[in-house]
Amino acid sequence: xxxxxxxxxxxxxxxxxxxxxxxxxxxxxxxxxxxxxxxxxxxxxxxxxxxxxxxxxxxxxxxxxxxxxxxxxxxxxxxxxxxxxxxxxxxxxxxxxxxxxxxxxxxxxxxxxxxxxxxxxxxxxxxxxxxxxxxxxxxxxxxxxxxxxxxxxxxxxxxxxxxxxxxxxxxxxxxxxxxxxxxxxxxxxxxxxxxxxxxxxxxxxxxxxxxxxxxxxxxxxxxxxxxxxxxxxxxxxxxxxxxxxxxxxxxxxxxxxxxxxxxxxxxxxxxxxxxxxxxxxxxxxxxxxxxxxxxxxxxxxxxxxxxxxxxxxxxxxxxxxxxxxxxxxxxxxxxxxxxxxxxxxxxxxxxxxxxxxxxxxxxxxxxxxxxxxxxxxxxxx
Numbered sequence: 001x002x003x004x005x006x007x008x009x010x011x012x013x014x015x016x017x018x019x020x021x022x023x024x025x026x027x028x029x030x031x032x033x034x035x036x037x038x039x040x041x042x043x044x045x046x047x048x049x050x051x052x053x054x055x056x057x058x059x060x061x062x063x064x065x066x067x068x069x070x071x072x073x074x075x076x077x078x079x080x081x082x083x084x085x086x087x088x089x090x091x092x093x094x095x096x097x098x099x100x101x102x103x104x105x106x107x108x109x110x111x112x113x114x115x116x117x118x119x120x121x122x123x124x125x126x127x128x129x130x131x132x133x134x135x136x137x138x139x140x141x142x143x144x145x146x147x148x149x150x151x152x153x154x155x156x157x158x159x160x161x162x163x164x165x166x167x168x169x170x171x172x173x174x175x176x177x178x179x180x181x182x183x184x185x186x187x188x189x190x191x192x193x194x195x196x197x198x199x200x201x202x203x204x205x206x207x208x209x210x211x212x213x214x215x216x217x218x219x220x221x222x223x224x225x226x227x228x229x230x231x232x233x234x235x236x237x238x239x240x241x242x243x244x245x246x247x248x249x250x251x252x253x254x255x256x257x258x259x260x261x262x263x264x265x266x267x268x269x270x271x272x273x274x275x276x277x278x279x280x281x282x283x284x285x286x287x288x289x290x291x292x293x294x295x296x297x298x299x300x301x302x303x304x305x306x307x308x309x310x311x312x313x314x315x316x317x318x319x320x321x322x323x324x325x326x327x328x329x330x331x332x333x334x335x336x337x338x339x340x341x342x343x344x345x346x347x348x349x350x351x352x353x354x355x356x357x358x359x360x361x362x363x364x365x366x367x368x369x370x371x372x373x374x375x376x377x378x379x380x381x
Contacts, residue, residue: 001042001278004259007219008168009147011045011071011111015253016274018046019223019262020059026266028058035062037268039069041275047073047171047221047262049116049151051080051097056104064106073149073171073221073262074101076136077116087117091131102144113145114171118161119154128164137166151223153178155205162209162218170213171262173224174252175231176291177238179206202304204326211323213257222261225252239294243287249277250285254306288363303366309358314351318358318368321349325375334379342379349375 003012018038023031038046048059063070079088079097088094102108113136118124127133139145150161151171161167179202213220226232226248234242245263252261263274277285288306303326305319312318324342328334334342342348352372359368 006259008217013045013260014043017260017262019264020048022264023055031058032062034265037271045071049075051078051085060105071111073112073114074110075114075116110145112147112149114149114151118152124157169219171221174222175227177227210256219259220257222252225261241294245273246277246280246284247287251287292364309362316347321375348381350381
């Protein structure tokens with residue numbers, strides 16, 4: 001198992017993690033078997049957003065005596081009411097639910113206290129400027145949580161949180177399907193039967209978020225890396241073609257700032273399927289050709305910043321130039337920050353000699369030489 005630093009938390013987490021949501025449909029013994037399988041393969045981070053006391057107790061029983069083997073993302077702001085998970089900003093309910101989580105996990109601390117499910121800007125602003133964030137700081141100061149994290153599906157909220165600086169890491173939904181979508185506060189758009197036929201390639205604002213997280217040293221753990229299993233089934237995938245777990249994991253783990261993909265498992269066999277990533281060769285990990293040749297929402301002609309175009313005889317960082325150019329296009333003109341980042345490149349787009357060697361290696365058929373000319377015109381060098 002390979003381990004990555006989770007941004008400014010400093011935690012070295014397994015690049016394959018455990019999202020425990022599916023444990024709600026299993027017995028305590030089955031939960032224990034999955035957790036032991038995770039430990040066997042070196043998985044050391046889990047996320048539990050559910051308030052379900054039965055699941056919390058099952059997890060706590062399963063890790064008892066081996067708590068130090070795990071980094072836990074425990075969510076604040078979700079409670080168990082009337083037999084179901086309920087998001088809340090009622091601070092008394094949040095306090096009771098958090099203390100109960102400690103008891104059921106049989107621990108006196110949570111490694112990362114997650115601000116749960118923030119998908120609306122008004123909600124984030126209320127959290128940041130109200131008693132919720134004050135409570136998170138109180139928990140951190142008391143040692144009951146060691147770090148503050150945020151769970152969101154909304155690109156704009158993630159960006160705002162990273163810029164603000166209080167949040168040390170984010171739990172964000174990443175996969176090649178979701179990465180096509182612009183910021184939204186409606187999570188159901190991610191699971192629509194059909195996407196806008198005009199969509200194709202990575203949404204520039206999502207690409208910018210991943211780069212910002214890298215710049216600010218805010219680590220990302222990934223939820224919904226398999227899009228709920230839809231990407232494994234050509235008939236259900238928005239691309240009309242099936243991907244493998246290894247390909248999905250590789251896509252996520254090649255995004256900037258991503259430290260761990262928190263996959264869901266029903267059985268030890270599901271754990272083994274994810275762990276195959278650790279021994280997979282490059283051919284098994286290759287997702288670019290699948291997306292480029294997809295019958296729907298093809299990434300053809302769209303730069304995904306994958307780096308397959310390397311090496312450039314002039315040593316241009318083609319992927320980074322393309323990324324800065326795409327961001328500048330969205331902004332209408334390059335911002336001062338973007339100009340500064342571009343200016344720091346040791347070799348600019350103007351160095352392109354138009355040899356097109358890179359284009360023969362690009363799986364998406366991007367007209368790279370032409371884009372270098374556009375980038376030169378955009379940035380002036």
